[in-house]
Amino acid sequence: MTSPSIGQRRYGAIVAGLLLALTCGDACSRAFTWPEVNDGRLKARPRAATVTTTARDQHALGLESGRDAILQVPATTGDEAMPLLVLLHGAGGSGEGVLRRVGSAAADAGVAVLAPDSRDSSWDAIRGDFGRDVTFLDRALDRVFETVRVDPDRLAVGGFSDGATYALSLGLINGDLFRRVVAFSPGFVVDGTPRGRPRFFVSHGTSDTILPIDRTSRLIVPLLRQRGYNVTFREFDGGHEVPPAIARDAFVWVAAGSQP
Numbered sequence: 001m002t003s004p005s006i007g008q009r010r011y012g013a014i015v016a017g018l019l020l021a022l023t024c025g026d027a028c029s030r031a032f033t034w035p036e037v038n039d040g041r042l043k044a045r046p047r048a049a050t051v052t053t054t055a056r057d058q059h060a061l062g063l064e065s066g067r068d069a070i071l072q073v074p075a076t077t078g079d080e081a082m083p084l085l086v087l088l089h090g091a092g093g094s095g096e097g098v099l100r101r102v103g104s105a106a107a108d109a110g111v112a113v114l115a116p117d118s119r120d121s122s123w124d125a126i127r128g129d130f131g132r133d134v135t136f137l138d139r140a141l142d143r144v145f146e147t148v149r150v151d152p153d154r155l156a157v158g159g160f161s162d163g164a165t166y167a168l169s170l171g172l173i174n175g176d177l178f179r180r181v182v183a184f185s186p187g188f189v190v191d192g193t194p195r196g197r198p199r200f201f202v203s204h205g206t207s208d209t210i211l212p213i214d215r216t217s218r219l220i221v222p223l224l225r226q227r228g229y230n231v232t233f234r235e236f237d238g239g240h241e242v243p244p245a246i247a248r249d250a251f252v253w254v255a256a257g258s259q260p
Helices: 008-024 026-031 095-102 105-109 132-147 162-173 217-226 244-256
Strands: 058-060 069-072 082-088 112-116 150-160 180-184 199-205 231-236
Touching: 069 095, 069 132, 082 095, 082 132, 082 162, 082 244, 095 105, 095 112, 095 150, 095 244, 105 244, 112 132, 132 162, 150 162, 150 244, 162 180, 180 244, 199 217, 199 244, 217 231, 231 244
Parallel strands: 082 112, 082 150, 150 180, 180 199, 199 231
Antiparallel strands: 058 069, 069 112
Protein backbone atom coordinates (compact mmCIF):
# COMPACT_ATOMS: atom_id res chain seq x y z
CA MET A 1 0.00 0.00 0.00
CA THR A 2 1.37 3.40 -0.96
CA SER A 3 0.66 6.92 0.19
CA PRO A 4 -2.51 8.37 -1.36
CA SER A 5 -2.16 11.17 -3.86
CA ILE A 6 -4.71 13.66 -5.17
CA GLY A 7 -7.32 11.53 -6.95
CA GLN A 8 -8.66 12.26 -10.42
CA ARG A 9 -12.01 13.56 -9.14
CA ARG A 10 -10.34 15.85 -6.61
CA TYR A 11 -7.86 17.05 -9.24
CA GLY A 12 -10.78 17.77 -11.58
CA ALA A 13 -12.51 19.80 -8.88
CA ILE A 14 -9.39 21.91 -8.36
CA VAL A 15 -8.95 22.56 -12.07
CA ALA A 16 -12.64 23.41 -12.50
CA GLY A 17 -12.47 25.84 -9.59
CA LEU A 18 -9.42 27.58 -10.98
CA LEU A 19 -11.02 27.91 -14.42
CA LEU A 20 -14.14 29.33 -12.79
CA ALA A 21 -12.06 31.87 -10.92
CA LEU A 22 -10.28 32.95 -14.11
CA THR A 23 -13.59 33.26 -15.97
CA CYS A 24 -15.60 35.09 -13.31
CA GLY A 25 -12.87 37.29 -11.86
CA ASP A 26 -12.28 38.28 -8.24
CA ALA A 27 -15.78 37.45 -6.99
CA CYS A 28 -15.54 33.78 -8.00
CA SER A 29 -11.93 33.63 -6.89
CA ARG A 30 -12.91 34.67 -3.38
CA ALA A 31 -15.69 32.06 -3.34
CA PHE A 32 -13.42 29.19 -4.39
CA THR A 33 -11.59 27.36 -1.60
CA TRP A 34 -8.94 24.70 -2.01
CA PRO A 35 -10.19 21.23 -1.10
CA GLU A 36 -8.68 19.84 2.09
CA VAL A 37 -6.49 16.80 1.39
CA ASN A 38 -4.37 14.80 3.82
CA ASP A 39 -2.81 11.36 4.17
CA GLY A 40 -5.39 9.95 6.56
CA ARG A 41 -3.16 10.26 9.62
CA LEU A 42 -4.79 11.10 12.96
CA LYS A 43 -2.90 13.16 15.54
CA ALA A 44 -5.16 12.81 18.63
CA ARG A 45 -3.89 10.46 21.31
CA PRO A 46 -5.26 9.22 24.66
CA ARG A 47 -4.14 11.44 27.53
CA ALA A 48 -2.28 10.12 30.54
CA ALA A 49 -3.60 13.12 32.47
CA THR A 50 -7.21 11.91 32.09
CA VAL A 51 -7.40 9.61 35.11
CA THR A 52 -11.18 9.68 35.57
CA THR A 53 -14.03 9.38 33.07
CA THR A 54 -16.29 12.38 33.56
CA ALA A 55 -18.46 11.87 30.45
CA ARG A 56 -21.79 10.16 31.06
CA ASP A 57 -24.50 8.38 29.09
CA GLN A 58 -25.07 9.30 25.42
CA HIS A 59 -24.68 12.86 24.18
CA ALA A 60 -23.61 14.94 21.20
CA LEU A 61 -20.15 16.49 21.40
CA GLY A 62 -21.38 19.85 20.11
CA LEU A 63 -18.43 20.38 17.78
CA GLU A 64 -20.56 21.49 14.83
CA SER A 65 -24.21 22.29 14.20
CA GLY A 66 -26.04 19.83 11.99
CA ARG A 67 -23.68 16.92 11.43
CA ASP A 68 -21.83 16.32 14.69
CA ALA A 69 -20.63 13.30 16.70
CA ILE A 70 -22.18 11.23 19.49
CA LEU A 71 -20.33 9.82 22.48
CA GLN A 72 -21.88 6.85 24.29
CA VAL A 73 -20.35 5.79 27.61
CA PRO A 74 -21.24 2.60 29.53
CA ALA A 75 -23.42 3.12 32.61
CA THR A 76 -20.81 1.76 35.04
CA THR A 77 -17.48 3.39 34.27
CA GLY A 78 -15.53 3.67 37.51
CA ASP A 79 -11.96 4.95 37.31
CA GLU A 80 -10.56 2.13 35.19
CA ALA A 81 -9.40 2.81 31.65
CA MET A 82 -12.06 1.59 29.22
CA PRO A 83 -12.17 0.35 25.63
CA LEU A 84 -13.30 2.82 22.97
CA LEU A 85 -14.59 2.02 19.48
CA VAL A 86 -14.85 4.74 16.85
CA LEU A 87 -17.91 3.56 14.91
CA LEU A 88 -18.53 4.85 11.36
CA HIS A 89 -21.91 4.78 9.62
CA GLY A 90 -22.75 3.68 6.09
CA ALA A 91 -23.54 5.90 3.10
CA GLY A 92 -26.36 8.34 3.78
CA GLY A 93 -26.30 7.46 7.47
CA SER A 94 -25.38 9.10 10.76
CA GLY A 95 -23.71 8.37 14.05
CA GLU A 96 -27.09 8.04 15.70
CA GLY A 97 -28.20 5.55 13.05
CA VAL A 98 -25.18 3.26 13.35
CA LEU A 99 -25.57 3.21 17.14
CA ARG A 100 -29.13 1.95 16.64
CA ARG A 101 -27.82 -0.66 14.21
CA VAL A 102 -25.55 -2.30 16.82
CA GLY A 103 -28.17 -2.06 19.58
CA SER A 104 -27.08 -2.85 23.13
CA ALA A 105 -23.89 -4.71 22.12
CA ALA A 106 -21.59 -1.84 23.15
CA ALA A 107 -23.20 -1.30 26.55
CA ASP A 108 -23.31 -5.04 27.25
CA ALA A 109 -19.59 -5.37 26.53
CA GLY A 110 -18.67 -2.22 28.48
CA VAL A 111 -17.28 -0.42 25.43
CA ALA A 112 -17.47 3.36 24.99
CA VAL A 113 -18.42 4.41 21.44
CA LEU A 114 -17.65 7.55 19.46
CA ALA A 115 -20.04 7.74 16.48
CA PRO A 116 -19.24 10.72 14.24
CA ASP A 117 -21.22 11.97 11.27
CA SER A 118 -19.37 12.22 7.97
CA ARG A 119 -19.07 15.78 6.64
CA ASP A 120 -20.97 14.82 3.48
CA SER A 121 -23.36 11.95 2.67
CA SER A 122 -20.50 9.46 3.05
CA TRP A 123 -16.82 9.42 4.00
CA ASP A 124 -14.48 11.54 1.88
CA ALA A 125 -11.96 8.90 0.74
CA ILE A 126 -14.73 6.59 -0.51
CA ARG A 127 -15.01 8.75 -3.63
CA GLY A 128 -11.87 10.88 -3.49
CA ASP A 129 -9.14 11.55 -0.95
CA PHE A 130 -8.81 11.80 2.82
CA GLY A 131 -9.68 15.30 3.97
CA ARG A 132 -12.36 16.97 6.10
CA ASP A 133 -13.59 13.76 7.70
CA VAL A 134 -10.14 13.00 9.09
CA THR A 135 -9.83 16.54 10.43
CA PHE A 136 -13.22 16.33 12.14
CA LEU A 137 -12.50 12.89 13.55
CA ASP A 138 -9.27 14.24 15.04
CA ARG A 139 -11.24 17.00 16.77
CA ALA A 140 -13.83 14.54 18.05
CA LEU A 141 -11.21 12.12 19.40
CA ASP A 142 -9.35 14.94 21.10
CA ARG A 143 -12.57 16.00 22.85
CA VAL A 144 -13.29 12.41 23.93
CA PHE A 145 -9.78 11.94 25.31
CA GLU A 146 -10.41 14.97 27.55
CA THR A 147 -13.38 13.34 29.29
CA VAL A 148 -12.91 9.57 28.93
CA ARG A 149 -10.06 7.54 30.37
CA VAL A 150 -9.34 5.36 27.34
CA ASP A 151 -7.22 2.22 27.43
CA PRO A 152 -4.73 2.69 24.53
CA ASP A 153 -4.50 -1.10 24.12
CA ARG A 154 -8.26 -1.29 23.57
CA LEU A 155 -8.75 1.62 21.21
CA ALA A 156 -10.43 0.48 17.99
CA VAL A 157 -12.08 1.80 14.83
CA GLY A 158 -14.97 0.12 13.05
CA GLY A 159 -17.89 0.70 10.78
CA PHE A 160 -20.65 -0.64 8.57
CA SER A 161 -20.67 -0.69 4.74
CA ASP A 162 -18.96 2.54 3.55
CA GLY A 163 -18.03 3.08 7.18
CA ALA A 164 -16.39 -0.36 7.24
CA THR A 165 -14.37 0.52 4.13
CA TYR A 166 -13.27 3.76 5.80
CA ALA A 167 -12.49 1.95 9.08
CA LEU A 168 -10.31 -0.63 7.32
CA SER A 169 -8.44 2.14 5.53
CA LEU A 170 -7.96 4.40 8.56
CA GLY A 171 -7.13 1.37 10.69
CA LEU A 172 -4.26 0.38 8.41
CA ILE A 173 -2.93 3.94 8.13
CA ASN A 174 -3.28 4.50 11.90
CA GLY A 175 -2.43 1.04 13.16
CA ASP A 176 -0.17 2.64 15.78
CA LEU A 177 -3.30 4.27 17.28
CA PHE A 178 -6.04 1.72 16.63
CA ARG A 179 -5.04 -1.72 17.89
CA ARG A 180 -8.18 -3.36 16.51
CA VAL A 181 -10.38 -2.77 13.46
CA VAL A 182 -13.99 -3.92 13.00
CA ALA A 183 -15.49 -4.06 9.51
CA PHE A 184 -19.15 -4.99 9.13
CA SER A 185 -19.73 -5.65 5.38
CA PRO A 186 -16.89 -3.60 3.85
CA GLY A 187 -16.48 -2.83 0.15
CA PHE A 188 -12.74 -2.24 -0.39
CA VAL A 189 -9.63 -0.66 1.11
CA VAL A 190 -8.49 2.88 0.26
CA ASP A 191 -4.80 3.06 -0.59
CA GLY A 192 -2.49 4.44 2.11
CA THR A 193 0.75 3.87 4.02
CA PRO A 194 0.21 1.20 6.72
CA ARG A 195 1.57 1.61 10.25
CA GLY A 196 1.50 -0.70 13.25
CA ARG A 197 0.03 -4.20 13.35
CA PRO A 198 -3.70 -3.91 14.15
CA ARG A 199 -5.94 -6.97 14.34
CA PHE A 200 -9.11 -7.23 12.26
CA PHE A 201 -12.65 -8.49 12.76
CA VAL A 202 -14.55 -8.72 9.46
CA SER A 203 -18.14 -9.91 8.99
CA HIS A 204 -20.24 -10.25 5.85
CA GLY A 205 -23.57 -11.73 4.82
CA THR A 206 -23.42 -14.44 2.16
CA SER A 207 -26.60 -13.03 0.57
CA ASP A 208 -25.49 -9.39 0.52
CA THR A 209 -26.74 -7.87 -2.75
CA ILE A 210 -25.41 -4.36 -2.07
CA LEU A 211 -21.77 -5.33 -1.51
CA PRO A 212 -21.57 -8.98 -2.66
CA ILE A 213 -19.24 -11.00 -0.47
CA ASP A 214 -17.36 -12.64 -3.38
CA ARG A 215 -16.24 -9.22 -4.65
CA THR A 216 -15.47 -7.70 -1.25
CA SER A 217 -14.65 -9.48 2.01
CA ARG A 218 -13.62 -12.76 0.37
CA LEU A 219 -10.95 -10.75 -1.47
CA ILE A 220 -10.05 -8.35 1.36
CA VAL A 221 -9.54 -10.95 4.09
CA PRO A 222 -7.02 -13.15 2.19
CA LEU A 223 -5.09 -10.02 1.18
CA LEU A 224 -4.83 -8.86 4.80
CA ARG A 225 -3.71 -12.33 5.88
CA GLN A 226 -1.12 -12.49 3.10
CA ARG A 227 0.34 -9.27 4.50
CA GLY A 228 0.66 -10.83 7.93
CA TYR A 229 -2.37 -9.38 9.72
CA ASN A 230 -4.41 -11.38 12.21
CA VAL A 231 -7.99 -11.51 10.87
CA THR A 232 -11.14 -12.95 12.43
CA PHE A 233 -13.63 -13.49 9.58
CA ARG A 234 -17.30 -14.19 10.23
CA GLU A 235 -19.56 -15.09 7.33
CA PHE A 236 -23.26 -15.36 8.15
CA ASP A 237 -26.51 -16.25 6.41
CA GLY A 238 -28.03 -12.85 5.65
CA GLY A 239 -27.80 -9.66 3.65
CA HIS A 240 -26.33 -6.19 4.10
CA GLU A 241 -26.73 -6.02 7.87
CA VAL A 242 -25.20 -6.48 11.30
CA PRO A 243 -26.98 -9.36 13.06
CA PRO A 244 -27.16 -8.97 16.88
CA ALA A 245 -24.91 -12.00 17.46
CA ILE A 246 -22.23 -10.56 15.16
CA ALA A 247 -22.42 -7.15 16.86
CA ARG A 248 -22.16 -8.79 20.27
CA ASP A 249 -19.11 -10.85 19.30
CA ALA A 250 -17.39 -7.84 17.73
CA PHE A 251 -17.78 -5.66 20.83
CA VAL A 252 -16.64 -8.49 23.13
CA TRP A 253 -13.61 -8.86 20.83
CA VAL A 254 -12.87 -5.12 21.12
CA ALA A 255 -13.26 -5.20 24.92
CA ALA A 256 -10.85 -8.14 25.23
CA GLY A 257 -7.98 -6.14 23.75
CA SER A 258 -4.71 -8.06 23.90
CA GLN A 259 -6.19 -10.85 26.04
CA PRO A 260 -6.33 -14.31 24.41
